[in-house]
Amino acid sequence: MMKGDPPWDALRSFGEVMRDGSLSGAARRLGLTQPTIGRHIDALEAAFGVALFARSPRGLSATQAALDLAPHVAAMTLAAQAAQRAASGDAAQEHGVVRVTASHVIGCEVLPRILAGFSAAHPGVTLELALNDRNEDLARREADIAVRMVRPTQSALVARRLGRTMIGLFAHRDYLALRGTPQSIADLAGHSVIGFDRDDSAFRSVGASSQGLSRDAFRFRCDSDLGQIAALRAGLGIGGCQEGIARRTRDLAPVLPGAIRFGLEMWLAMHQDLKANRRVRLLYDWLAGGLTDYLRGRGDWGASAGR
Structure with a gap:
């Protein structure tokens, strides 16, 4: 009572x-x-x-x-x-803070290039980037805008599907020069494959187990996606990477491009109460343009996302 x-x-x-x-x-x-x-x-x-x-x-x-x-x-x-x-009258202002949340990979490898262009075009907006591989709660205003790799299910959100980011196998050219390039999935058994350690959630989400890959096949194990990308760039072996990220690393070469390839949807979301907030809407539209360019493989993605 x-x-x-x-x-x-x-x-x-x-x-x-x-x-x-x-x-x-x-x-x-x-x-x-x-x-x-x-x-x-x-x-x-x-x-x-x-x-x-x-x-x-x-x-x-x-x-x-x-x-x-x-x-x-x-x-x-x-x-x-x-x-x-x-x-x-804050909603009509272009200056102030906008907080974006994204996964560690998207936040470190993709967003900075897009956000740099936005910051140059809108210097009055202070940007906050929260990196987390769990989904921040937009309904509770843990962030203003979210880049998500799954479709948002919370109510009261404005969400836009941007497309699919494709994930394939890659390896450093020095590794392939030393160990050779596998010609079939069976050939991977003779190679150092990079994969997860204990957390297989991302692995399962793309259906990788159906491709004959398992933890036992991994010679280098790390649950951090960023750690796996760093291992790829260092030449530790063959591993999965978003194709858009791999294209920016000149020394990474595709491995079995036609045999193993996965896709993840990318969504951009914000709370519906923020639609009229000028600075949030500006960044939302800028991110939508830059991320769409990234997904389509444009070499200059992020350079003029707000066009």
């Missing part, structure tokens, strides 16, 4: 604790102290008459009451942010 109106500051702190999983993390994000966040949670629990978190030496664990409350607090946060933008 409700025992009083919960203060907004306490609800906001609750939302950050749910997002970060700790009082200290929420305190850092809000610029408050950990005891203040703790008092806010205590105030909420007193107002609602229920426990929101179970405390243990390992940290906080959300109760069912907290899980039920979280989406409502997230909606209130979005509404408050929208009201602030409307009151300040």
